[in-house]
Amino acid sequence: MNDDQLLRYSRQIMLPQIDVAGQQKLLDSTVLVMGLGGLGSPVAMYLAAAGVGHLILADFDQVDMSNLQRQIIHRESNIGESKVASAKQTLHALNSSIKVSTLSEKLSAQALEDSLQGVDCVVDGTDNFAARFAINAACVRSQTPLVSGAAIRFEGQVSVFSNIPGSPCYQCLYSDTNEELEQTCSENGVLAPVVGIIGSIQATEVLKLLTETGRSLQSRLLLLDAYTMEWRSIKLKQDPACAICKI
Ligand SMILES: [Zn+2]
Secondary structure (H helix, E strand, C coil): CCHHHHHHCHHHHCCCCCHHHHHHHHHCCEEEEECCCCCHHHHHHHHHHHCCCEEEEECCCECCHHHCCCCCCCCHHHCCCEHHHHHHHHHHHHCCCCEEEEECCCCCHHHHHHHCCCCCEEEECCCCHHHHHHHHHHHHHHCCCEEEEEEEECEEEEEEECCCCCCCCHHHHHCCCCHHHCCCHHHHCECHHHHHHHHHHHHHHHHHHHHCCCCCCECEEEEEECCCCEEEEEECCCCCCCCCCCC
16 A cells, blocks of 8 residues: 555554455455446445545436436536536545446346456445345345335335345345335435435445445334434345355
Protein backbone atom coordinates (compact mmCIF):
# COMPACT_ATOMS: atom_id res chain seq x y z
CA MET A 1 0.00 0.00 0.00
CA ASN A 2 1.39 3.43 -0.90
CA ASP A 3 1.25 6.67 1.15
CA ASP A 4 -1.76 8.00 -0.77
CA GLN A 5 -3.71 4.84 0.01
CA LEU A 6 -2.64 4.88 3.68
CA LEU A 7 -3.99 8.45 3.93
CA ARG A 8 -7.15 7.91 1.88
CA TYR A 9 -8.23 4.85 3.85
CA SER A 10 -6.77 5.95 7.21
CA ARG A 11 -10.13 6.17 9.03
CA GLN A 12 -10.83 2.57 8.07
CA ILE A 13 -7.29 1.27 8.71
CA MET A 14 -7.60 2.85 12.18
CA LEU A 15 -10.22 0.24 13.03
CA PRO A 16 -8.44 -2.70 14.66
CA GLN A 17 -10.88 -5.10 12.97
CA ILE A 18 -9.80 -3.80 9.54
CA ASP A 19 -6.18 -2.61 9.91
CA VAL A 20 -3.75 -2.55 6.97
CA ALA A 21 -4.35 -6.25 6.31
CA GLY A 22 -8.13 -5.76 5.97
CA GLN A 23 -7.71 -2.74 3.72
CA GLN A 24 -5.35 -4.73 1.53
CA LYS A 25 -8.02 -7.45 1.24
CA LEU A 26 -10.50 -4.81 0.06
CA LEU A 27 -8.02 -3.47 -2.50
CA ASP A 28 -7.52 -7.03 -3.78
CA SER A 29 -11.26 -7.83 -3.96
CA THR A 30 -13.73 -7.98 -6.84
CA VAL A 31 -17.44 -7.34 -6.23
CA LEU A 32 -20.23 -7.71 -8.78
CA VAL A 33 -23.05 -5.20 -8.28
CA MET A 34 -26.26 -6.34 -10.01
CA GLY A 35 -28.52 -3.36 -10.70
CA LEU A 36 -27.44 0.30 -10.48
CA GLY A 37 -30.72 1.62 -9.16
CA GLY A 38 -31.80 2.75 -5.70
CA LEU A 39 -29.89 -0.01 -3.87
CA GLY A 40 -26.95 -0.37 -6.25
CA SER A 41 -26.25 3.39 -6.09
CA PRO A 42 -25.22 3.62 -2.41
CA VAL A 43 -23.69 0.12 -2.52
CA ALA A 44 -21.37 0.96 -5.43
CA MET A 45 -20.51 4.41 -4.07
CA TYR A 46 -19.60 3.12 -0.59
CA LEU A 47 -17.62 0.18 -1.98
CA ALA A 48 -15.70 2.51 -4.30
CA ALA A 49 -15.07 5.03 -1.53
CA ALA A 50 -13.98 2.25 0.85
CA GLY A 51 -11.41 1.02 -1.66
CA VAL A 52 -12.78 -2.23 -3.07
CA GLY A 53 -10.26 -2.70 -5.87
CA HIS A 54 -12.50 -3.94 -8.67
CA LEU A 55 -16.20 -3.30 -9.10
CA ILE A 56 -18.18 -4.95 -11.88
CA LEU A 57 -21.43 -3.10 -12.59
CA ALA A 58 -24.30 -4.92 -14.33
CA ASP A 59 -27.46 -3.19 -15.57
CA PHE A 60 -29.07 -3.07 -19.01
CA ASP A 61 -31.29 -0.07 -18.31
CA GLN A 62 -30.87 3.65 -19.11
CA VAL A 63 -31.14 6.57 -16.69
CA ASP A 64 -34.62 8.07 -16.59
CA MET A 65 -35.81 11.30 -14.97
CA SER A 66 -37.96 9.30 -12.50
CA ASN A 67 -34.82 7.43 -11.28
CA LEU A 68 -33.14 10.54 -9.86
CA GLN A 69 -35.39 10.72 -6.77
CA ARG A 70 -33.50 7.77 -5.22
CA GLN A 71 -30.76 6.50 -7.57
CA ILE A 72 -28.14 8.89 -6.25
CA ILE A 73 -25.24 7.62 -8.38
CA HIS A 74 -26.84 9.21 -11.49
CA ARG A 75 -27.00 12.91 -12.43
CA GLU A 76 -29.45 14.98 -14.50
CA SER A 77 -26.79 15.10 -17.21
CA ASN A 78 -26.84 11.28 -17.41
CA ILE A 79 -30.52 10.98 -18.42
CA GLY A 80 -30.74 8.73 -21.48
CA GLU A 81 -27.28 7.19 -20.89
CA SER A 82 -26.77 3.60 -19.84
CA LYS A 83 -26.88 3.25 -16.06
CA VAL A 84 -23.54 1.43 -15.94
CA ALA A 85 -21.77 4.18 -17.91
CA SER A 86 -23.36 6.85 -15.72
CA ALA A 87 -22.44 4.96 -12.53
CA LYS A 88 -18.87 4.37 -13.71
CA GLN A 89 -18.44 8.12 -14.25
CA THR A 90 -19.55 8.91 -10.67
CA LEU A 91 -17.42 6.14 -9.16
CA HIS A 92 -14.29 7.27 -10.97
CA ALA A 93 -14.88 10.86 -9.85
CA LEU A 94 -15.11 9.49 -6.32
CA ASN A 95 -12.11 7.15 -6.48
CA SER A 96 -9.99 7.12 -9.64
CA SER A 97 -7.65 4.43 -8.27
CA ILE A 98 -10.13 1.56 -8.44
CA LYS A 99 -11.02 -0.54 -11.48
CA VAL A 100 -14.63 -0.37 -12.70
CA SER A 101 -15.92 -2.82 -15.34
CA THR A 102 -19.38 -2.71 -16.86
CA LEU A 103 -21.88 -5.22 -18.22
CA SER A 104 -24.67 -3.42 -20.09
CA GLU A 105 -26.34 -6.42 -21.75
CA LYS A 106 -29.18 -8.44 -20.28
CA LEU A 107 -27.29 -11.51 -18.97
CA SER A 108 -28.29 -15.05 -19.88
CA ALA A 109 -27.95 -17.71 -17.16
CA GLN A 110 -24.65 -18.79 -18.76
CA ALA A 111 -23.33 -15.22 -19.08
CA LEU A 112 -24.27 -14.59 -15.47
CA GLU A 113 -22.39 -17.66 -14.35
CA ASP A 114 -19.37 -16.70 -16.47
CA SER A 115 -19.39 -13.21 -14.94
CA LEU A 116 -18.89 -14.72 -11.47
CA GLN A 117 -15.38 -15.93 -12.36
CA GLY A 118 -12.98 -14.33 -9.87
CA VAL A 119 -15.80 -12.49 -8.06
CA ASP A 120 -15.51 -12.52 -4.25
CA CYS A 121 -19.04 -11.34 -3.52
CA VAL A 122 -22.24 -10.46 -5.38
CA VAL A 123 -24.64 -7.68 -4.38
CA ASP A 124 -28.21 -8.00 -5.56
CA GLY A 125 -29.81 -4.61 -6.15
CA THR A 126 -32.28 -5.74 -8.79
CA ASP A 127 -36.02 -5.10 -8.53
CA ASN A 128 -37.71 -8.28 -9.71
CA PHE A 129 -37.95 -11.93 -8.71
CA ALA A 130 -36.85 -13.33 -12.08
CA ALA A 131 -33.51 -11.52 -11.82
CA ARG A 132 -33.09 -12.29 -8.11
CA PHE A 133 -33.77 -16.00 -8.58
CA ALA A 134 -31.36 -16.17 -11.54
CA ILE A 135 -28.62 -14.39 -9.56
CA ASN A 136 -29.24 -16.67 -6.58
CA ALA A 137 -29.01 -19.83 -8.70
CA ALA A 138 -25.70 -18.71 -10.23
CA CYS A 139 -24.30 -17.81 -6.79
CA VAL A 140 -25.36 -21.16 -5.29
CA ARG A 141 -23.78 -23.08 -8.19
CA SER A 142 -20.48 -21.20 -7.82
CA GLN A 143 -20.72 -20.94 -4.00
CA THR A 144 -20.32 -17.17 -4.25
CA PRO A 145 -21.57 -15.14 -1.26
CA LEU A 146 -24.67 -13.07 -2.07
CA VAL A 147 -25.74 -9.91 -0.26
CA SER A 148 -29.40 -9.45 -1.03
CA GLY A 149 -31.56 -6.37 -0.49
CA ALA A 150 -34.99 -5.07 -1.41
CA ALA A 151 -37.01 -1.95 -0.66
CA ILE A 152 -40.50 -0.72 -1.45
CA ARG A 153 -42.79 1.98 0.01
CA PHE A 154 -41.46 2.50 3.58
CA GLU A 155 -40.18 -1.09 3.87
CA GLY A 156 -36.91 -2.83 3.33
CA GLN A 157 -35.18 -6.15 3.86
CA VAL A 158 -31.61 -7.36 3.70
CA SER A 159 -29.81 -10.67 4.15
CA VAL A 160 -26.55 -12.48 3.43
CA PHE A 161 -26.32 -15.90 1.81
CA SER A 162 -22.88 -17.52 2.10
CA ASN A 163 -23.97 -20.27 -0.32
CA ILE A 164 -21.80 -22.87 1.37
CA PRO A 165 -23.51 -26.30 1.24
CA GLY A 166 -26.14 -26.73 3.97
CA SER A 167 -26.89 -23.01 4.31
CA PRO A 168 -30.15 -21.39 3.18
CA CYS A 169 -30.24 -19.64 -0.19
CA TYR A 170 -32.40 -16.73 -1.38
CA GLN A 171 -34.81 -19.13 -3.08
CA CYS A 172 -35.42 -20.93 0.27
CA LEU A 173 -37.24 -17.76 1.37
CA TYR A 174 -39.66 -17.91 -1.52
CA SER A 175 -40.30 -21.59 -2.17
CA ASP A 176 -43.96 -20.88 -2.96
CA THR A 177 -43.67 -17.48 -4.60
CA ASN A 178 -45.58 -16.88 -7.79
CA GLU A 179 -45.51 -13.93 -10.15
CA GLU A 180 -48.58 -12.37 -8.50
CA LEU A 181 -46.54 -11.46 -5.43
CA GLU A 182 -44.26 -9.31 -7.53
CA GLN A 183 -44.29 -5.66 -6.51
CA THR A 184 -42.04 -2.97 -7.93
CA CYS A 185 -41.08 0.55 -6.93
CA SER A 186 -42.32 1.80 -10.30
CA GLU A 187 -45.83 0.62 -9.42
CA ASN A 188 -45.87 1.04 -5.64
CA GLY A 189 -43.44 3.85 -4.94
CA VAL A 190 -40.63 4.06 -2.41
CA LEU A 191 -39.41 6.75 -0.05
CA ALA A 192 -35.99 7.91 -1.30
CA PRO A 193 -33.74 7.24 1.72
CA VAL A 194 -35.22 3.81 2.43
CA VAL A 195 -33.21 2.38 -0.48
CA GLY A 196 -30.21 4.28 0.92
CA ILE A 197 -30.59 2.64 4.32
CA ILE A 198 -30.88 -0.86 2.87
CA GLY A 199 -28.08 -0.27 0.32
CA SER A 200 -25.79 1.04 3.06
CA ILE A 201 -26.40 -2.12 5.09
CA GLN A 202 -25.62 -4.21 2.01
CA ALA A 203 -22.34 -2.31 1.54
CA THR A 204 -21.49 -2.82 5.23
CA GLU A 205 -22.09 -6.56 4.96
CA VAL A 206 -19.91 -6.76 1.82
CA LEU A 207 -17.01 -5.02 3.59
CA LYS A 208 -17.39 -7.39 6.58
CA LEU A 209 -17.45 -10.42 4.29
CA LEU A 210 -14.39 -9.29 2.33
CA THR A 211 -12.36 -8.52 5.44
CA GLU A 212 -13.74 -11.58 7.27
CA THR A 213 -14.74 -9.58 10.31
CA GLY A 214 -17.84 -9.25 12.50
CA ARG A 215 -21.04 -11.27 12.61
CA SER A 216 -22.77 -11.23 9.25
CA LEU A 217 -26.47 -11.36 8.40
CA GLN A 218 -25.87 -14.93 7.23
CA SER A 219 -29.02 -17.03 7.93
CA ARG A 220 -30.86 -13.93 9.18
CA LEU A 221 -33.31 -11.66 7.40
CA LEU A 222 -33.32 -8.09 8.67
CA LEU A 223 -36.62 -6.28 8.08
CA LEU A 224 -37.16 -2.53 8.27
CA ASP A 225 -40.46 -0.71 8.65
CA ALA A 226 -39.35 2.91 8.21
CA TYR A 227 -42.91 4.18 8.74
CA THR A 228 -42.73 3.21 12.43
CA MET A 229 -38.92 2.96 12.29
CA GLU A 230 -38.89 -0.55 13.71
CA TRP A 231 -36.39 -3.30 12.86
CA ARG A 232 -37.00 -7.02 13.05
CA SER A 233 -34.68 -9.92 12.44
CA ILE A 234 -35.84 -13.43 11.60
CA LYS A 235 -33.78 -16.62 11.44
CA LEU A 236 -33.57 -18.35 8.09
CA LYS A 237 -33.31 -22.09 7.58
CA GLN A 238 -32.57 -24.09 4.47
CA ASP A 239 -35.78 -25.28 2.85
CA PRO A 240 -35.44 -29.09 2.60
CA ALA A 241 -37.48 -28.93 -0.61
CA CYS A 242 -35.49 -26.10 -2.22
CA ALA A 243 -34.74 -27.00 -5.83
CA ILE A 244 -31.72 -24.70 -5.99
CA CYS A 245 -29.51 -25.30 -2.94
CA LYS A 246 -30.58 -28.77 -1.78
CA ILE A 247 -28.23 -31.40 -3.23
ZN1 LIG B 1 -32.39 -22.83 -1.21
